[in-house]
Amino acid sequence: MTWAPVVGIEVHVELRTLSKMFCGCAVSFGGAPNTNVCPTCLALPGALPVPNRTALDSIVAIGLALNCDINEHSIFHRKNYFYTDLPKNYQISQFDLPIATDGWLEVDTGEGPRRIRIERAHMEEDTGKSTHVGEGGRIHTAEKTLVDFNRAGTPLVEIVSRPDIHSAVEARAYAQELRALVVELGVSDARMEEGSIRFDANVSIRPHGDSELGTKVEIKNMNSFRSLERAVDHEIGRQIGAMEAGKPIVQETRHWDEAGGLTTSMRGKEGSSDYRYFPDPDLVPLRIDEEWIERIRGTLPELPSTRRQRYLGQGLDSHSAGVLASSDADLRSLHDDAVASGADPTASANWITGEITAWMRRTETEPGDLDLDGARLAEMVGMVADGDLSASAAKDVLDGVLSGEGGPREVAEARDLIQVSDRAAVSEIVGSVLADNPEAVARYRDGEHKVVGFLVGQVMRASGGKADPQLANELLRAQLSG
């Protein structure tokens, strides 16, 4: 029997607003514990929440970018559970009436684009942070627990996909695409290592062709795209192994152990999952009207998926389009400017994702500091197309341009790299090379055609390396056969 994995992903994105979701405290990372707090985010008696409009703008933007419906009416609910780092012992979240529903995100793992459906995106608030001190740092054995509420109340958007993801690779691609999207929107730093974007995966398997979903296992604690992919991959394998050994899959939450490369069952904290949701009576129902939605739509930047479509339309192949679409904004505008200045889009993209990226890495230069504009890149691409520069000479020219020696033609001339592609001039050199190498000519005529390579080399040497080798080859063969 072959098995089909079914994966859904829940993403938590911390918004980079000025203030927290329901109070005026700043959203900031770091800082001495419990210094960025107020009566509301500490849940002091009598304190009340007031929603942050900017955070609501952000989730509307996310919803629109994910092709969701933005619901005119939505409600904040209380999600009740006791935990030391949850100040009110309930989280203000959303339940059956979230802000955004029914969207999709396009993902391409190299086998063509696929739409992963989005079930919902809702607004909630983050918790504080508990640190369990002593005896291994586990909650049940700790000597004491320290709690820092600086993060408590930070606006959080939860984005839930449908179980449309079919592999670990696709799970990673989805996560990367989603991260690129929120970064593009400017609503979050989305730093996995700081926890400002967090991914949980729901994994199940079913026999190929079955429509019924298998028992779902939630996996947590993946702190990089790589660990997300590894964790999903491992969990799929574990479940297949269990099924084939005749062991049932238990519905549970499992913890990804990065060092061990496996998932382990989480016991303890779970238990009851009855959150006793009910509408938060401290907050009035939210109304997001057409005007609000259109105002946000008007501020949306071009999104990675739209951009990829645009690049595909320029004739780029799927790989280059994908790489360029998710690359740095400065590099993308370099490409767009070069194309606007007449550069061939494929050549421009290849230079940017190839030589230019390699040069930046070598010299540790940031894209914003590149001494290259679209016009110069277009000029260089044009020189190669016209045969004025050989591919290898162009690399030298690029180095010169990036090193601040001037424009491409200027550098090519200064470094004496302009290719001789004048037919008559090259023909003349070919004639003299043939005259100087009668043995080689004789061997060619005896059928040893590979000797042409040697003769091309001689032409190049005679031209000081500037002859167009393609042209030299063509003219040599013509004269030898003549």
Next chain:
Amino acid sequence: MSLADLSITEAAAGRRSGDHSFVDLFDAVLTRANHTEAQLHCYLVIDHRGARAAAETADGELSAGTDRGPLHGIPIAIKDNMNIDGLETTCASQILSGWVAPYDAHVITRLKEAGAVLVGKTNLDEFAMGSSTENSSYGATRNPWDTTRVPGGSSGGSAASVAVGSSFAALGSDTGGSIRQPGSLCGVVGLKPTYGTVSRRGLVAFSSSLDQIGPLARNVEDSRILLEAIWGHDPGDATSWNGDYPDISAPRVDLRGLRVGVIDQLSGDAFEEAVSDATRSVLDGLSDEGAEVGEVSLPGFDVALAAYYLVAPAEASANLARFDGVRYGLREDGATSEEMMRVTRATGFGPEVLRRILLGTFSLSAGYHDAFYGQAQRIRTHLTAEMNRAYEEYDVLVSPTSPTTAFELGARTADPLSMYFSDVATAPSNLSGHPAISVPVGLDEGGLPIGFQILAPAFGEERMFAVAAEVERLVGFDTRPVLAAELA
């Protein structure tokens, strides 16, 4: 007659004509408290130093020409579930013991701006859960008309203090009748304004969708002055009304042709005879002056109390979750943080609070949610619509405020349901969010006060005050409780 027995209007006028100082008013109130607190226990704390300083400042300001209006220099008591910066807020619970509020409730800010002198914090049923002020972990408050009886609750400390003259007026909070019912039992005016008109910021939440702060005072005009000072939009409370407020500066009504609907469901055997008689005599008086009195049947009132006792505990179960020993208040030791929270809560909350948290948790639980909490919300919607329809035919609805006059201490403590029934006439207005006021209209044969309730549609405060003032005029109730009369 002591200065402590003046109305706010009289006290304010007397200061401006030089008859007395604001410090004199505070001293009079303090003297009255000194004579009565041992018997009544209205206050959990009197802020001697702060209040005296405020009274002195008020005198100084007025002498210097700054007049902050009718509450300038007037001693006001505050129910101890509202935060005053620098004073403990206890909610009469052990779980908050030692917690000093670091900020003023919005109503406190407003009162300070109005120049009021905040005398101290008054006793209440723990977290405002109760109808007798017996559920205070600091001991019960007693009724100044008969100290063997309860003052009602949960704002019993505030109501008793206003009645006996240890304050000129007070703030209470009303979730199911917690201002109006003690007002009725103590013979003072108590009102709950339209939901959303008084900010709840700094009021320790019991049931957020029902809680409203309101005044307790010795007459309708004083209560109007106090409401005018504390209501208005507060951007710090998302449920605060941000539209037009009615003009209540000079409420007026012509009784001729006034359509008065008597709520059919709030009469009968469950209501004491003296209460029914007093209600009838008020209605006769209104009729005599030309009002059109009719009976209106509101079947929603038959199930409103049940709905109330599902909604309020449900919200309370979440609102009181924050009292866990982690950040403030009582903390009991536990081997784990979970155990610490569990033991702290089991120790810190009194039995009625625990009962309601359990009720609320249960009614929100999976499998019961729709049948209990969900059904209660549907009743609430239905009831509100029913009341709004009634206001198409009637200008005001009326009823007794409480089925009984003040009952003896301990009489209902063993039977929560009989205690809950105290709210039968008041809780519907909390569910609908409409305003309602209780006006004292007489005494029963035992000399205990009887309250008459006037209900108005949302934002109908102007009409509510006007009718209340007419009722007050008709009955001429100005009897001081025995305790105050002896001291005067």
